[in-house]
Amino acid sequence: MHELRSYLQILKDQDQVEHISAEVDPQYEMAGVMALLEKDGRAFHFSNVKGAKFPAVGGFCNTLERLGAALGFADVKPFTADNFYQMLDGAKAGPIPPKEVATSPVKDVIKNGAAVDLSDLPVPSFFELDTGPFITAAVGISRDPETGVQNVGVYRTLILDKHRIVINASSLSDLRRIYRHWEATGEPMPVALAIGVPQAVLVAAASKLPPNQCEFDVAGALMGAPLDLVRCENSDLLVPASAEFILEATVDFSDWVENQLGEFAGQYGPGDSPISTVNTMTHRTDAMFYTILAGQNPEHNLIGSVAAYGIQRSIAKSLIDAIPQIKRCHVYLEPAFGTMTHIIVSIDKTDDRVPRQIIEKAFSLEGAIFPVSMITKRIVVVDDDIDIADRIDVEWAIWTRAADAAKFITIPNVESWELERAAKAGGKSVRIGIDATMDLEDVDKLVRPIIPGAADLRLEDYREKK
Numbered sequence: 222m223h224e225l226r227s228y229l230q231i232l233k234d235q236d237q238v239e240h241i242s243a244e245v246d247p248q249y250e251m252a253g254v255m256a257l258l259e260k261d262g263r264a265f266h267f268s269n270v271k272g273a274k275f276p277a278v279g280g281f282c283n284t285l286e287r288l289g290a291a292l293g294f295a296d297v298k299p300f301t302a303d304n305f306y307q308m309l310d311g312a313k314a315g316p317i318p319p320k321e322v323a324t325s326p327v328k329d330v331i332k333n334g335a336a337v338d339l340s341d342l343p344v345p346s347f348f349e350l351d352t353g354p355f356i357t358a359a360v361g362i363s364r365d366p367e368t369g370v371q372n373v374g375v376y377r378t379l380i381l382d383k384h385r386i387v388i389n390a391s392s393l394s395d396l397r398r399i400y401r402h403w404e405a406t407g408e409p410m411p412v413a414l415a416i417g418v419p420q421a422v423l424v425a426a427a428s429k430l431p432p433n434q435c436e437f438d439v440a441g442a443l444m445g446a447p448l449d450l451v452r453c454e455n456s457d458l459l460v461p462a463s464a465e466f467i468l469e470a471t472v473d474f475s476d477w478v479e480n481q482l483g484e485f486a487g488q489y490g491p492g493d494s495p496i497s498t499v500n501t502m503t504h505r506t507d508a509m510f511y512t513i514l515a516g517q518n519p520e521h522n523l524i525g526s527v528a529a530y531g532i533q534r535s536i537a538k539s540l541i542d543a544i545p546q547i548k549r550c551h552v553y554l555e556p557a558f559g560t561m562t563h564i565i566v567s568i569d570k571t572d573d574r575v576p577r578q579i580i581e582k583a584f585s586l587e588g589a590i591f592p593v594s595m596i597t598k599r600i601v602v603v604d605d606d607i608d609i610a611d612r613i614d615v616e617w618a619i620w621t622r623a624a625d626a627a628k629f630i631t632i633p634n635v636e637s638w639e640l641e642r643a644a645k646a647g648g649k650s651v652r653i654g655i656d657a658t659m660d661l662e663d664v665d666k667l668v669r670p671i672i673p674g675a676a677d678l679r680l681e682d683y684r685e686k687k
Contacts (some may be wrong), residue, residue, distance in 0.1 A: 483497025
């Protein structure tokens with residue numbers, strides 16, 4: 222298992238890091254160079270960012286193979302999505318609690334109050350309509366006032382000035398809920414950002430867990446050993462000891478700021494969150510600032526796929542538990558489909574009324590971690606001979622088995638989450654249900670051509686031995 226520094230050295234030894242010594246402007250120019258490097262599959266090290274006192278690194282995990290290697294699976298080739306998700310599921314099932322240490326190199330330099338200057342950090346401004354420069358690879362740590370458990374997540378963070386930031390929490394995030402609870406108490410809320418953490422911590426922070434489980438426990442399982450944590454200077458929050466920077470802040474609920482950043486689906490993602498004042502910044506003497514190119518770009522989308530996986534699993538389980546007619550469920554959440562999920566379910570139909578009933582029940586489902594109607598654009602019901610994980614097979618079912626207008630269901634004026642930018646007044650938009658099953662009266666004429674026994678044959682049994 223690697224820390225940021227050890228993995229950077231491995232990538233350098235393998236000639237996978239582009240060292241940029243020419244001065245780059247953090248406003249747009251840096252992001253433009255990052256985009257070129259990501260297209261070329263390169264990690265990067267900017268040693269001369271205009272106006273900054275620290276170098277910037279990133280692009281470590283812009284491929285799945287690199288992410289696997291960072292997590293200690295360099296010898297698994299090819300390292301597939303199945304390998305990754307099996308590993309993540311195993312870590313969630315077998316968490317290893319962290320341990321507290323007295324100090325660490327992230328305490329080499331401690332700056333308090335007026336000595337804190339966030340302009341020292343090489344924070345990029347990515348896209349032309351972004352609200353400002355954003356920290357994109359920070360792990361945010363807060364304490365859930367309901368459970369007392371630390372919550373850890375990856376939250377985009379807007380830099381307002383030398384001391385003030387906006388740690389953005391989407392409407393569906395745990396941090397949003399925690400904000401509201403702290404706001405109700407009237408007490409100041411401490412929060413911390415850890416920048417330059419091991420990839421295992423970044424992955425764990427992006428995963429979705431129940432409120433009573435800490436993501437640091439999952440990080441420990443991914444690492445195969447307890448994660449070392451060190452106590453903040455001004456609160457009881459515990460943060461990764463191996464980080465490059467720690468920003469300790471206090472949240473001011475009297476002042477909320479709207480902000481937007483180019484997001485994973487190729488659109489701007491809006492949000493509003495309270496201002497936080499950074500009271501303390503600690504860092505290594507030779508600290509490096511880790512940054513991820515936002516928007517529809519490889520490393521951002523790969524880390525985002527961890528969160529997407531949690532959403533997909535949660536929705537699929539909720540639907541299967543609530544609707545017994547569903548045999549299988551696949552949830553698409555990827556940039557090609559925009560910011561909303563698209564759900565495909567298969568059934569063994571005995572009644573033509575069932576698909577509509579399933580669609581209506583699914584869109585009205587309550588009690589799930591993620592409300593289905595708020596983040597789902599389309600639900601398609603297919604017969605069990607369709608491969609629901611194969612987009613082409615699903616599209617084939619829609620356009621060969623749905624001929625009646627009644628099989629296309631529209632539900633208007635449904636509340637969406639804020640990332641659906643096409644939503645109208647009040648955040649409302651349409652939902653689509655499609656019954657792509659064969660009508661029972663048409664089953665005989667819609668039979669798919671198959672070769673009997675073909676699925677059991679192996680081509681190698683027919684090739685001549687060399």
